[in-house]
Amino acid sequence: MKILCVAEKPSIAKSVAGILGGGRFSVRSSCVKYIKNYDFSFNFGGSLGQCEVTMTSVLGNFRNNIFPDEYNWGRCEPMQLFTAPLKKGYENKTSQSVAKNIATESQDADRLMIWTDCDREGESIGHQIFEVASESNRRITLENTLRAQFSHLERSHVIHAAKTPRHLDMKQVYAVQTRGELDIRSGFAFTRLLTDLLKSEIPGGLEDKTIVSYGSCQFPTLGFVVDRYIRVRRFISEPFWYLSVTTIKNRIHTLFTWTKPSMFDRMTATVLYANCMSQPRNDFGKIIAKQENPTSNYKPLPLTTVELQKIAARTYRMTAKDTLKAAEDLYTKGIISYPRTETDKFPAKMDLKSFIQRQTGHREWGQYAQSLIDGKFSPPRSGRHNDEAHPPIHPVSCHDGGGLLVKEKKIYELVVRHFLACCSDDAKGSLSKVTLQWGDEIFTTSALEVKEENYLEIYKQYRTWKSSAKKIPPFEVGEEVKLQKAELKEGKTSPPNYMTETELIALMDANGIGTDATIAEHIDKIQQREYVTSLREGSKSVLVPSELGMGIVQGFDNIEFNENISLTKPFLRKDMENELSMICSGNKTKPQVIEKLVNMYQEAYVLTKRNQQTLVREYRNVIRENG
DNA sequence: GCAAGGTC
Numbered sequence: 094m095k096i097l098c099v100a101e102k103p104s105i106a107k108s109v110a111g112i113l114g115g116g117r118f119s120v121r122s123s124c125v126k127y128i129k130n131y132d133f134s135f136n137f138g139g140s141l142g143q144c145e146v147t148m149t150s151v152l153g154n155f156r157n158n159i160f161p162d163e164y165n166w167g168r169c170e171p172m173q174l175f176t177a178p179l180k181k182g183y184e185n186k187t188s189q190s191v192a193k194n195i196a197t198e199s200q201d202a203d204r205l206m207i208w209t210d211c212d213r214e215g216e217s218i219g220h221q222i223f224e225v226a227s228e229s230n231r232r233i234t235l236e237n238t239l240r241a242q243f244s245h246l247e248r249s250h251v252i253h254a255a256k257t258p259r260h261l262d263m264k265q266v267y268a269v270q271t272r273g274e275l276d277i278r279s280g281f282a283f284t285r286l287l288t289d290l291l292k293s294e295i296p297g298g299l300e301d302k303t304i305v306s307y308g309s310c311q312f313p314t315l316g317f318v319v320d321r322y323i324r325v326r327r328f329i330s331e332p333f334w335y336l337s338v339t340t341i342k343n344r345i346h347t348l349f350t351w352t353k354p355s356m357f358d359r360m361t362a363t364v365l366y367a368n369c370m371s372q373p374r375n376d377f378g379k380i381i382a383k384q385e386n387p388t389s390n391y392k393p394l395p396l397t398t399v400e401l402q403k404i405a406a407r408t409y410r411m412t413a414k415d416t417l418k419a420a421e422d423l424y425t426k427g428i429i430s431y432p433r434t435e436t437d438k439f440p441a442k443m444d445l446k447s448f449i450q451r452q453t454g455h456r457e458w459g460q461y462a463q464s465l466i467d468g469k470f471s472p473p474r475s476g477r478h479n480d481e482a483h484p485p486i487h488p489v490s491c492h493d494g495g496g497l498l499v500k501e502k503k504i505y506e507l508v509v510r511h512f513l514a515c516c517s518d519d520a521k522g523s524l525s526k527v528t529l530q531w532g533d534e535i536f537t538t539s540a541l542e543v544k545e546e547n548y549l550e551i552y553k554q555y556r557t558w559k560s561s562a563k564k565i566p567p568f569e570v571g572e573e574v575k576l577q578k579a580e581l582k583e584g585k586t587s588p589p590n591y592m593t594e595t596e597l598i599a600l601m602d603a604n605g606i607g608t609d610a611t612i613a614e615h616i617d618k619i620q621q622r623e624y625v626t627s628l629r630e631g632s633k634s635v636l637v638p639s640e641l642g643m644g645i646v647q648g649f650d651n652i653e654f655n656e657n658i659s660l661t662k663p664f665l666r667k668d669m670e671n672e673l674s675m676i677c678s679g680n681k682t683k684p685q686v687i688e689k690l691v692n693m694y695q696e697a698y699v700l701t702k703r704n705q706q707t708l709v710r711e712y713r714n715v716i717r718e719n720g
Numbered sequence: 721g722c723a724a725g726g727t728c
Contacts, residue, residue: 102727127728153726166721174722187728214726273724280723288722308723421727611725618723 094141097202098148098241099195099222101209103127104425105246106150109208112251113146123194125187127152130198138256147198154214155188156181156221158277171282172702175695179274181224192225199226199233206239206258210431212480213677214608216240216262217269223261235261244483245430247490267683268676274687275669276309279694283307283660286702287645294709298716305645306622309666310607310615312649315624316661317600319638319646321592328588334362334581336369338378338531341577342566349378349529349536355584366581369532376576378536380568382528388541390520390558392548394437394476395485396511398609399602401432401504404511406595408555409503413598413613419504420486428492429508433609434483437476443484445516446470451491452509461551465516469547473515487512510551517548520558527568531579540565591628591635604663605670640719644712651711652704655696 100106107129110118114133121130131148159182164174183189199205205226207219219240227233239258243251287305291298299305333355340347356362369375394400398417405416420432439445449470452462488509494502526539540561543549549558568574597616601607607615616636619625624642627634638646646661658665669690675681701708 151726152728154724155726157725158723171722210726218726269725276723276725278723282722284722302721304721306722310724608725610727615724 094143094203095145095147095201096137096141096204096206097199097226098146098206098208099219099226100148100150101153101215101218102425103129103150103152105208105210106131106148108246108425108427109251110146110148112246112248113148113255118148123149124190125152125194128191128194130194135255141204144204147202148208149194149198150208151191151195151218151222152187154218154221155183155191156224157184157188158182158273159184160277160281166285171285172695172698174282174285175278175691175698177278179277195222195225196229199230202226202230203232204237204239205233206241206255207261208241208243210433211242211244211483212433213265213269213673216265219261220263220266235263245489246424246427264677264679268673271676271683271686272669272673275690275694278691280306280308282694282698283701286698286705287708290705290708291712295712298712299641304622305641306618307660308615308618309669310601310611311619311622311624312661313604313606313663313666314597314601314615315619315638315642316646316659316663317597318592318619318625318636319643319661321589322638322643325588325591330588331357331586332359333357333584333586334359335584336362336366336531336534336536337578337580337582338529338536338576339578340378340529340574342568342574345564345566346577347527347538347563347565349527349538352535352537362581365534369534369579372532374573375532375579377573378529378531378576380527380570380572380574381530381535383526383568383570385523385525388522388524390522390549392471392474392514392517392519393511393552393556395439395473395515396487396508397435397437397476397478397485398433399435399598399612400437401486401507401511402598402609403595404507404555405504406598408507409500411500411503413594413616415500416504417610417613419498419500420508422498423501423505423508428488428490428505430485430487430489431483432486434486435478435480435609436483436485437478438485439473439475439487439515440484445473448487448489449513449516452488452513455491455509456493457506458509458513458551462513465513469518470516471518485515507555510554514548514552517551518545520547520549521545522558522560525565527565529574531576538565591630591637593633593635597636605667606663640715641712644715645708647715648708648711649701651707652700654700655693658693658697660697 110131113135118131118133123130133146135146136143158179164177209215209219223238240261241254241258243254284306291305335355336351338349402413402416405411423429424432449462449465453459522543524541529536543560601612623639625636625638649661672686
C-alpha cells in the first residue's frame with residue numbers, strides 16, 4: 094500500500110520523515126523551493142501494515158476565497174460583496190505550486206494521511222490538502238483520509254500518532270471556513286466604502302495610495318489604542334490629602350500608612366488632622382494590634398503563548414514576533430513542545446516527572462530538577478483555559494544551548510525554568526502587620542519575610558518576591574510610641590499611560606482579537622495603515638492614534654447601530670468566536686452562522702452608508718482640533 | 721488596492 098503524508102510546514106515533514114523512516118529515507122525536490130518530498134517505508138500496523146510512504150508538506154494555508162472578476166473594486170456596489178459568490182482559488186504562484194505538488198504526489202497513493210498542526214486552522218489546512226488530492230485521485234475520499242494527532246515531535250509520540258489516526262473533523266473545518274467567509278465579505282465591503290468615501294470627501298487629505306481598511310481584528314485593536322489615548326488626554330489631575338505618621342523606636346524610623354482612603358476634600362482631611370493634634374500627648378501613638386500571618390507567593394500557571402510573549406517582552410525586551418519565531422524554531426528542532434497554545438492546564442495523564450527527569454543533567458538547573466524528582470515535586474496549578482489541542486508549553490529535551498541563537502537560548506531557558514517552577518512548591522513567607530492609633534485615626538505598617546523560596550529559586554529572573562528591607566522594631570500591644578512626624582500631606586492623582594505593546598497584546602488576548610500567531614501582525618497593520626504611530630516615551634515605546642485613526646473611531650462611535658453593535662469594540666469579534674465554537678460542538682451549522690452574521694454586517698453597512706457624513710464630520714473635527 | 725489565517 095502507498096500512503097501520502099502531508100504536513101503543514103516543511104520542517105515538520107522533515108522531522109516526521111526522519112522518525113518514521115528510522116533515518117532511512119530518500120529526498121526529492123518539488124516545484125516549490127522550500128518543500129521536499131521524502132520517500133521511505135513504515136509499518137503503520139493495523140489494517141494498513143507495511144507501507145510505501147511519501148511525506149511532504151504545504152506552507153500553511155494555500156487555498157483561499159476569491160471574488161469573481163466582476164466584483165473587483167469599482168465594478169460593483171460594495172454591498173453586493175455580502176452575497177456575491179465566492180470561489181476557491183490561489184492567491185499567488187507559490188500556493189498554486191504547493192497545490193500542484195500535492196496533486197502530483199497523490200496520483201499513485203492509496204491513502205492520504207494529514208499531518209497538519211492539531212488546531213482548528215490545521216484541520217482546515219488538512220481539508221484543503223484533501224480537496225486537492227481527491228480532485229487529482231478519485232480513490233482518495235473523505236472517509237478513507239486519515240488524520241494523525243500529535244502535539245510535539247518526540248519520537249515515540251510521533252510513532253504512536255502514525256499508528257492511531259482519526260478522521261478529519263469537518264465541524265472544525267466549517268468553523269474556520271465561516272470565519273474566512275465573514276472576514277473577506279465584511280473586510281472588502283467596508284474597506285472600499287471607507288477608502289472611496291474619505292478620499293472623495295477630504296480632497297488633499299489622503300494620499301492616493303492610502304487604503305482605509307476595515308478588518309474584524311484591525312478595528313478593535315485600533316479601538317483599544319484610541320480609548321486609552323482619550324482617557325489620558327481627558328485626564329485632569331486632582332489633589333488629594335492624607336495623614337501620615339512616622340514613629341521612632343530603638344533609633345528605627347517606621348512609616349505608618351493611614352487606613353482611610355485619601356480624601357479629595359481638603360476641609361475634611363484638615364478637620365481630622367486638627368482633631369488628632371488637639372489630643373493631649375499628640376506626639377505619641379498607641380500600638381493597638383500586632384499580627385504575624387503566613388503568606389504565599391503562588392508559582393506561575395502553566396505556560397501559554399501569550400504569557401510567554403509577555404514575560405519575554407518584560408524580561409528580555411523581545412517583541413512578540415521575535416519570541417514566537419524563536420519558540421517556533423525550538424519546536425521544529427524537537428527541543429520544546431508546540432508553542433502556540435492557549436492551554437494553561439497540564440493533562441491529568443501527562444507524566445510530568447519524565448519531562449523533569451530529562452533536565453537533571455543540565456549544568457545550570459539539573460540539580461534543581463533532581464531535587465524535584467527526589468521529593469520536592471508539587472503538582473502544577475491548573476488554569477481555566479483549554480484549547481483542546483495542545484498542552485502548555487514545556488521542554489521536551491535537554492539542550493546545552495550549543496548551536497542555538499541568542500534569542501532561542503533565552504526562550505528555551507524561560508520555558509524550562511517556567512516548567513520547573515510550575516512543578517515546585519509556592520514560595521512561603523510571613524507578613525507582620527502592626528496597627529497604631531493616633532487620636533481617633535488608625536494607621537498600619539507591614540513587613541514581609543520570605544521563609545522558603547521554593548519555585549523562586551529557579552524563577553528569580555522573571556519574578557521577585559523579597560523580604561522587606563525595613564525592619565519593624567519590637568512593638569508591644571498597648572505600648573505608647575513617640576512620633577517623629579505626624580503630617581497632613583497632599584498628593585496628586587496621576588494620569589494613566591499611553592498604551593504599550595505588552596498591554597495591547599494582553600487586551601487583544603483577553604478579548605479574543607486575533608490568534609497568538611497574528612496578534613503581532615494586527616498591531617503592525619494598524620501602523621502600516623497609519624491609524625496609529627509608535628512613540629518613544631522614556632525607555633519604552635507607546636502607541637498613539639493618528640488623526641485618521643481618531644477620526645475613524647470617533648466617526649463610528651457616533652453612528653447608532655442596531656442592538657448597540659460597535660465595529661470598533663471587541664464584542665462583535667468575541668460573538669463570532671462563540672458562534673464558531675458552537676459550530677465545533679455541533680450546536681450550530683455553518684449556513685446558520687453565516688446567515689446571522691452576514692445580515693448583521695449588512696445592516697451595519699447600510700447604516701454606515703446612510704450616516705457617512707458623520708464619519709466625514711468627525712474626521713474633520715479631529716483635524717480641526719489638532720489645528 | 722481590500723480581511724484573517726497559516727508559513728518562508
